Amino acid sequence: SQTIHQWPATLVQPVGSPLSLECTVEGTSNPNLYWYRQAAGRGLQLLFYSVGIGQISSEVPQNLSASRPQDRQFILSSKKLLLSDSGFYLCAWSLGFYSYNEQFFGPGTRLTVL
Amino acid sequence: DQQVKQNSPSLSVQEGRISILNCDYTNSMFDYFLWYKKYPAEGPTFLISISSIKDKNEDGRFTVFLNKSAKHLSLHIVPSQPGDSAVYFCAASANSNFGNEKLTFGTGTRLTIIP
Secondary structure, three states, X not given: OOEEEEEXXXXXXXXXXXXXXXXXXXXXXXXXXXXXXXOOOOOXXXXXXXXXXXXXXXXXXXXXXXXXXXXXXXXXXXOOOOHHHOEEEEEEEEOOOOOOOOOEEOOOEEEEEO | OOOEEOOOOEEEEEOOOOEEEEEEEXXXXXXXEEEEEEOOOOOOEXXXXXXXXXXXXXXXXEEEEEEOOOOXXXXXXXXXXXXXXXXXXXXXXXXXXXXOOOOEEOOOEEEEEEO
8 A cells, every 4th residue: 555754744934044845655656746835824835746757847936956866866955044934844646647636635844933 | 717617615515415516618619528537635536427429428327418509517416415514526528639648627606415
């Protein structure tokens, strides 16, 4: 069966510090991978998605970047965090190249920027 | 531009009664719709979906209805149980060269089931 891991579960970082959140998927090959953010009182905002190694699509202009160095690894990064980067970050995967498929989410990372 | 809207941020329902969660969308290219359930500090979990070729899909206590002309879908939970208390997100996708690879989520509705 497929599983998705995210770490760390919680993170408190000062403004201006770097960020690296990691997501890995097990039990499937060539998944689509996604990073979402849920800010306080708001819905799920798609930040990045990837349909293959090295292929990253950015949905919104922002202070963050994403990379996919391996098939089942997706990394969210920032060189300098802003207060507005606080939120609940979720990684998700779905089967690639299918017409209809649901996305499966990881447990999330709670990021607080002080 | 919020393409998927859930206009009720919260809903309280008595245990055993029917819960009805609503969702509206504006993009006529959306052809696949999903509902997710989310508990605090956890990732959302997939609940039920419906393709635009159908107007109803049922799975146990959960039924999703789609009204394409009104660009409206709803999730019915009957009977409602205390474990159903969670935030429910509506999501939609449109077919592209890669399939329906992107989901657009609504802002969520917090459902509270009163014992």
